[in-house]
Amino acid sequence: MFLKISEIVVYPVKSLAGNHHSEAEIVATGFRDDRGWMIVDEQGVFITQRQHPSMSLIHTEVLERALQLTLPGLQPVEIPTLDEGPGPRVEVWEQPCEAVDQGARAAELLSEYLGRPCRLVRMSSAFRRQIKAKYHNGDDASLGFSDSMPFLLTSQASLDDLNGRLTEPIEMDRFRPNLVVSGGAAFQEDGWKRIRIGETRFCVAKSCVRCEITTVDQSTGIKGIEPLETLGTYRAGPKGVLFGRHLVHEGRGTIRLGDPVEVLE
């Protein structure tokens, strides 16, 4: 059956709400601006919805030279983008990254909202966060502040299958994909090794082990037990339950809604 791209989502700030697009450009780190920013604690360690589910209620927009933050109940605030300046040592899953602090205004707003001291940082433009060599073909793909891979692809057919097993259906946004493919059979993406979307080829590097963030209703910021419990009954893998596949781009290009997805291997 014909496979095509039905959603394109970019998450400028790690663990905040994502933005849907009709097309998105692929740069060295994945979709332009995807996880270009993140929120860190006083030690420089990343903060996510794992600790603060209400982060899902913060919306962002990337402007020309600023990041717009919209916190629940507040007017949007523009945070001028700083590409140079004091570089705190930050880490994602104990992997050090070079970053630029985005100033006091963002830190105040986010600290107030989360109830703990924190800072907004942007990945240094000179810094290249490497992807483990075994997951790609030696070209220059790298990644932003995402957990481990530049792209996450999920399947609408797989979500439909899962929703058929849940008492309360859930939205795709809980899985925080960059790309959603529609058409085909549920979980056929399990067997993919290489695909082409539009003109761009991707290595399908590994399955995504799902964490508790999937239990957060992204529109309310409230945490429950599903879908992890139900996924555990039929999607358990070696290190947790699996939903979605991580991709590494093998070039550049632009992905558009409706682009055909071709399975190469």
Place this chain on the structure above:
Amino acid sequence: MTTISDWRSARVVSNEPACEDMISLLLEPEELLPHRAGQHYELRLPGDGLSRKYSIVSPPERDSPLEFGVQLLPTGLVSPRLAATRPGDRVEIRGPLGEAFVWTPASGRSLILLGGGAGITPLLSIYEHFRRSVPRGREIFIMSAKTPQRIYRYERYRDRLTTRFTSSDPRLDKDDLVAITGDLLHDSEASAWICGPPGFIDLMVDNLIELDFPEMRIRSEAFV
């Protein structure tokens, strides 16, 4: 009614060295709750808040006394004290616990077990339960350890194990896995159960996935 999350008393039936760095601890709980293959208990000394998790070595068919393999960590706070217990002493236990690493006959008629060091303990329970519940099943039990002296009750189990000793043998890599497991890798009934240090698990999971073994038929449990 006693539940799996209640602490209860158990009597030490025996406590013997099982290899260079492990003891075999037999415990008779006051109240017995059935366990499944691959599960563990939390153990602690009476009057001590500090507990550790230990896998059950005995299969579900053998539930009293319960056998535990305890790795001795010289600077540990619990294992040296468990090692110092004598028959008749009492310890406290809570369990059986753990749902993610439970083998049942529904898991399939073929079995690949991959253990690293002290990670052998839950695999022994799975192995025995498999042998008793799957007639004419096919299985392979691979153990990686530094030396034979680092394998839990090696003399007792050596005939059932395919061993690789890291002090003298080449590393257990993809080619070696293919050579050992043969067509079990392509057996649609086969599931793979890996237990050991995190680095061992990562390597074995990656090897199996690269060999096209279905990811959803792999389970792992890390011993940190």
